[in-house]
Amino acid sequence: MRRDPFTIALFVPAMLALAFGSASAADQALLTQARALFQPLPKVMDSPENPVTPAKIALGRLLFFEPRVSVDGTVSCARCHLVSLYATDALPKAIGALGRPNPRNAPTVLNAALQFVEHWRGDRKSVEDQAMQALIGPPSFGNPDYGSAMAKLKAIPGYPARFAAAFPNEKDPITPENWANAIGAYERTLVTPSPFDAYLAGHAAAFSSAQEAGLREFVQTGCPACHNGVGVGGGMFQKFGLVEDYWKATGSPEPDKGRFDVTHNPTDLYFFKVPSLRNVARTPPYFHDGSVATLPEAVRVMARVQLGKTLTEAQTGRIVTFLESLTGTLPPGFAEPPELPAAGFHPAAGK
Amino acid sequence: MRRDPFTIALFVPAMLALAFGSASAADQALLTQARALFQPLPKVMDSPENPVTPAKIALGRLLFFEPRVSVDGTVSCARCHLVSLYATDALPKAIGALGRPNPRNAPTVLNAALQFVEHWRGDRKSVEDQAMQALIGPPSFGNPDYGSAMAKLKAIPGYPARFAAAFPNEKDPITPENWANAIGAYERTLVTPSPFDAYLAGHAAAFSSAQEAGLREFVQTGCPACHNGVGVGGGMFQKFGLVEDYWKATGSPEPDKGRFDVTHNPTDLYFFKVPSLRNVARTPPYFHDGSVATLPEAVRVMARVQLGKTLTEAQTGRIVTFLESLTGTLPPGFAEPPELPAAGFHPAAGK
Numbered sequence: 001m002r003r004d005p006f007t008i009a010l011f012v013p014a015m016l017a018l019a020f021g022s023a024s025a026a027d028q029a030l031l032t033q034a035r036a037l038f039q040p041l042p043k044v045m046d047s048p049e050n051p052v053t054p055a056k057i058a059l060g061r062l063l064f065f066e067p068r069v070s071v072d073g074t075v076s077c078a079r080c081h082l083v084s085l086y087a088t089d090a091l092p093k094a095i096g097a098l099g100r101p102n103p104r105n106a107p108t109v110l111n112a113a114l115q116f117v118e119h120w121r122g123d124r125k126s127v128e129d130q131a132m133q134a135l136i137g138p139p140s141f142g143n144p145d146y147g148s149a150m151a152k153l154k155a156i157p158g159y160p161a162r163f164a165a166a167f168p169n170e171k172d173p174i175t176p177e178n179w180a181n182a183i184g185a186y187e188r189t190l191v192t193p194s195p196f197d198a199y200l201a202g203h204a205a206a207f208s209s210a211q212e213a214g215l216r217e218f219v220q221t222g223c224p225a226c227h228n229g230v231g232v233g234g235g236m237f238q239k240f241g242l243v244e245d246y247w248k249a250t251g252s253p254e255p256d257k258g259r260f261d262v263t264h265n266p267t268d269l270y271f272f273k274v275p276s277l278r279n280v281a282r283t284p285p286y287f288h289d290g291s292v293a294t295l296p297e298a299v300r301v302m303a304r305v306q307l308g309k310t311l312t313e314a315q316t317g318r319i320v321t322f323l324e325s326l327t328g329t330l331p332p333g334f335a336e337p338p339e340l341p342a343a344g345f346h347p348a349a350g351k
Numbered sequence: 352m353r354r355d356p357f358t359i360a361l362f363v364p365a366m367l368a369l370a371f372g373s374a375s376a377a378d379q380a381l382l383t384q385a386r387a388l389f390q391p392l393p394k395v396m397d398s399p400e401n402p403v404t405p406a407k408i409a410l411g412r413l414l415f416f417e418p419r420v421s422v423d424g425t426v427s428c429a430r431c432h433l434v435s436l437y438a439t440d441a442l443p444k445a446i447g448a449l450g451r452p453n454p455r456n457a458p459t460v461l462n463a464a465l466q467f468v469e470h471w472r473g474d475r476k477s478v479e480d481q482a483m484q485a486l487i488g489p490p491s492f493g494n495p496d497y498g499s500a501m502a503k504l505k506a507i508p509g510y511p512a513r514f515a516a517a518f519p520n521e522k523d524p525i526t527p528e529n530w531a532n533a534i535g536a537y538e539r540t541l542v543t544p545s546p547f548d549a550y551l552a553g554h555a556a557a558f559s560s561a562q563e564a565g566l567r568e569f570v571q572t573g574c575p576a577c578h579n580g581v582g583v584g585g586g587m588f589q590k591f592g593l594v595e596d597y598w599k600a601t602g603s604p605e606p607d608k609g610r611f612d613v614t615h616n617p618t619d620l621y622f623f624k625v626p627s628l629r630n631v632a633r634t635p636p637y638f639h640d641g642s643v644a645t646l647p648e649a650v651r652v653m654a655r656v657q658l659g660k661t662l663t664e665a666q667t668g669r670i671v672t673f674l675e676s677l678t679g680t681l682p683p684g685f686a687e688p689p690e691l692p693a694a695g696f697h698p699a700a701g702k
Contacts, residue, residue, distance in 0.1 A: 065435045073442045079425075084416045084688045091424045099450025282693050336687045337435045342633050 027204070030216055037219070039230040040197040041328075045113035045188040050128055052185045055166040060186025062162065063179060065337045069135070069152050071097045071142035077131070077183065080106040083335040086282040087190075092290025097142025104256070105290040110331070111278045113188045115234035120288040121259045122237060122273050128184035132176050146176040153179070158341025192279060192328025196232075199325070207325065214322025217315055222307050231276035232326060238274045240288070243308040246270065249301045250291040258288070281324045295320050378555070381567055388570070390581040391548040392679075396464035396539040401479055403536045406517040411537025413513065414530060416688045420486070420503050422448045422493035428482070428534065431457040434686040437633040438541075443641025448493030455607070456641040461682070462629045464539045466585035471639040473588060473624045474613045479535035483527050497527040504530070509692025543630060543679025547583075550676070558676065565673025568666055573658050582627035583677060589625050591639070594659040597621065600652045601642040609639070632675045646671050 046052050063069075067076040080094040080102075081087040087108040094106035104120045109127070118124035124133060134140035135149045143149040153159050154174050163173040166182055196215075198206030207215075218224065227233040237259060240246045247255045259268040272288050285291070286298040299319050303309040311319070397403050414420075418427040431445040431453075432438040438459040445457035455471045460478070469475035475484060485491040486500045494500040504510050505525050514524040517533055547566075549557030558566075569575065578584040588610055591597045598606045610619040623639050636642070637649035650670050654660040662670070 065433075067433070068441050072446060073440070074446050082416075082418070082688075084691045086690075089424070090419050095423060095425050330690075335690070337433075339437075339681075339686070340435045 027212060030212060030219075031199070031202075031204075033219060034215060035200060037224045037228045038196075038200060038232060040200040041111065041114075041191045041193050041230065043191065045111070045191060047113070047126070047128075047184070047188060049126070050181045050184050050188075052188050053166070055162075056182050056185035057189055059162045059166040060182035060184065061333075062338055062340060063183050064186055066153075066156075066340055068156060068340075069141060069143075069149055069179075071144070071148075075141050077109070077134075078337065081109045083330075083337065086110060086279050086330075087334075088283045090284065092285050094139070096137070096139040100139035100142065102139045104288045105285065107275060108279055108283050109187050110190050110192050110328070110334075111231060111234075111276060112190070113184070114229075114231040114278075115273065115276060116236070117273060120272050120275075121262050123262045126184065127187045128180040131183040131187075132180035135176060135179065150174050150176065150179075156341050162341075190331050190334060192330060194278065194328035195325045196322075197328070210318075210321050211325045214318045214320070214325070217318040218322045221303060221309060221311070221315070221319065223302070223319070226274040226306070227277050232278060233274045234276035236274050237268070237271045238306075239270050240272050241270055241305045244305050246287075246301075246305050249305045250287060250289070252287075252289050252291045256288060277323060278326050279328060281320070281327050295323060299323070378563060381563060381570075382550070382553075382555075384570060385566060386551060388575045388579045389547075389551060389583060391551045392462065392465075392542045392544050392581060394542065396462070396542060398464070398477070398479075398535070398539060400477070401532045401535050401539075403539050404517070406513075407533050407536035408540055410513045410517040411533035411535065412684075413689055413691060414534050415537055417504075417507075417691055419507060419691075420492060420494075420500055420530075422495070422499075426492050428460070428485075429688065432460045434681075434688065437461060437630050437681075438685075439634045441635065443636050445490070447488070447490040451490035451493065453490040455639045456636065458626060459630055459634050460538050461541050461543050461679070461685075462582060462585075462627060463541070464535070465580075465582040465629075466624065466627060467587070468624060471623050471626075472610045472613050477535065478538045479531040482534040482538075483531035486527060486530065501525050501527065501530075507692050513692075541682050541685060543681060545629065545679035546676045547673075548679070561669075561672050562676045565669045565671070565676070568669040569673045572654060572660060572662070572666070572670065574653070574670070577625040577657070578628050583629060584625045585627035587625050588619070588622045589657075590621050591623050592621055592656045595656050597638075597652075597656050600656045601638060601640070603638075603640050603642045607639060628674060629677050630679060632671070632678050646674060650674070 044052055050056075064077040064081075067074055067079065070076070075097045080089045080091075080096070082089055087110045089106055091106070093104060094102040096102055107120075112118065113127045116122075118127060118130040124130040136143050136146060141149065153163075160174065163178060163182075164170075167173040167178050170178070195206045195211065199211075224232075226236060226238045229235040240258065241249075245255070246252070255270065257269055259271040260266070262268070280286075281295055284295065285293050286295070287301075292298045292301060296316050299316050300311055303311045303316075395403055401407075415428040415432075418425055418430065421427070426448045431440045431442075431447070433440055438461045440457055442457070444455060445453040447453060458471075463469065464478045467473075469478060469481040475481040487494050487497060492500065504514075511525065514529060514533075515521075518524040518529050521529070546557045546562065550562075550566075569578075575583075577587060577589045580586040591609065592600075596606070597603070606621065608620055610622040611617070613619070631637075632646055635646065636644050637646070638652075643649045643652060647667050650667050651662055654662045654667075
């Protein structure tokens with residue numbers, strides 16, 4: 001059916017009214033689309049490999065804050081995952097034991113267990129794998145080997161009994177695997193439900209019309225191609241710089257080859273894990289190298305180098321408004337570091 | 352009046368009964384003596400120079416946990432005064448910005464404002480003076496000057512309004528002095544009332560007979576000559592090693608000349624501030640150089656080098672039991688680091 005210009009002039013506004021004018025129908029369509037793309041947070045990010053138990057959580061919460069296990073006694077998980085900063089450190093690249101710089105930005109541990117792999121290059125299989133390897137990572141805890149790390153834990157009064165409670169029926173429960181499983185179990189409880197989760201669950205009042213407009217912009221711009229699922233990201237690898245070289249847009253000093261340096265597969269050149277966007281408004285600076293300081297600039301860079309789009313200021317602002325709806329409530333007790341077992345003394349640190 | 356041996360044999364037990372056998376009289380005498388030597392904690396350690404206000408406390412609590420003001424973005428007050436470790440770091444000597452080692456052990460900030468001066472050598476007049484000088488201390492926050500430190504604070508959204516609220520009617524309230532006064536005001540709230548305070552207040556049930564025996568041993572050994580007052584120490588300078596060289600007893604690698612290096616007065620050689628013993632059981636390692644790992648060993652060393660006494664194991668144990676009664680309740684909210692102003696970015700780090 002052909003239409004003359006006059007008919008079209010009448011028809012287009014009618015279509016727009018159908019799409020946007022009728023708030024409830026358009027809003028329902030948006031929610032339906034959102035539910036196809038994203039899922040709300042679970043209560044706990046449980047794992048069949050490391051079932052979460054209260055004793056493991058309690059021990060893992062202590063260990064998360066325990067610096068005496070590091071080579072110089074200054075590094076705990078909380079050293080770079082500060083409870084005051086949504087479990088980040090506000091640095092472009094974290095600084096670990098003995099002042100050693102990390103090669104990449106420290107992401108938040110909140111909701112981290114949702115991700116399909118950990119670390120920017122995906123070279124940690126799980127939060128447990130991350131916690132275990134961190135013990136001997138030179139710019140992390142910096143221990144020369146697992147044995148010396150475990151010796152430090154064993155020397156602190158209070159830990160043997162707590163490991164025994166968390167891992168019953170084990171002869172010598174203070175092992176790197178159990179360190180990892182305890183911290184992993186704790187981290188699996190660190191979910192931060194947000195207004196977006198309430199929206200996905202059908203609580204329309206949880207979302208303002210500005211947030212709906214932001215979600216619409218986010219979807220229409222094409223962001224959910226990578227940033228989807230329960231983490232709004234964290235589910236795949238993607239090349240950073242699909243359309244143009246990322247380091248020209250970010251001003252990064254030199255390109256990081258990303259996953260290529262792990263697999264040596266040419267198709268992995270400049271590939272990184274797509275980060276989860278949960279709490280992204282509270283976790284600057286951005287990208288694997290912390291090269292961008294603000295969220296609006298990060299949104300502009302992503303649209304440009306991933307999608308070949310130059311966003312207007314209004315579009316950028318709407319997307320930022322949506323991203324702010326991903327800021328969640330901190331897990332109960334997360335911002336209350338526990339008292340550590342007393343009278344411990346870092347055995348390696350001089351006398 | 353002379354007495355023959357038989358009379359003495361009858362008389363001594365009678366004296367002992369008078370001194371110890373009659374629990375209530377002896378206990379009352381001990382309490383009276385304790386009240387002459389020590390005072391219970393105030394509710395707030397207020398200061399006429401820096402009156403504590405709610406707005407100052409609220410700002411100071413944020414600043415206490417704020418790492419973005421340091422030269423490398425890794426050092427806040429809480430970096431070395433961990434809320435999980437009674438505001439210490441369990442290290443012999445603290446490690447600050449850029450991995451720089453401090454010359455001496457980091458004492459707890461809990462009850463610190465009670466002390467007549469701060470730092471081991473008394474070269475900080477108050478908690479405010481300490482907080483201010485730490486900003487530019489190379490092994491503390493490591494800033495090259497106050498201006499650059501203030502620039503970092505000003506760049507973090509949320510601080511200008513909070514400084515204005517805490518220091519009204521000031522044109523440019525983000526100053527090193529106000530940083531110091533806010534943190535000082537917060538620290539002046541950090542009191543940890545203990546069973547010993549309840550005992551001093553007359554609540555006899557707060558103290559066990561073992562704790563009373565420990566207090567008696569502490570007094571009879573002579574410890575309150577220096578460890579007295581509201582802080583059970585923290586009120587004077589004293590030579591470390593009155594009877595013999597301290598470094599031979601502690602195994603310290605080389606002698607620290609203490610206050611002599613501040614005043615260049617020969618009478619100050621090896622003089623240090625007598626530390627408060629509040630929470631001492633939770634704040635190892637011990638002494639200005641963190642050279643001793645455990646509390647019993649610290650007690651033995653002190654008795655030997657300060658008082659020329661070799662304590663038995665039982666005597667040491669009793670004194671340790673008393674010292675454990677100085678472990679207090681953490682201040683409400685102390686172990687709950689606040690969320691810091693969002694979207695800040697450490698301006699000196701990266702781009």
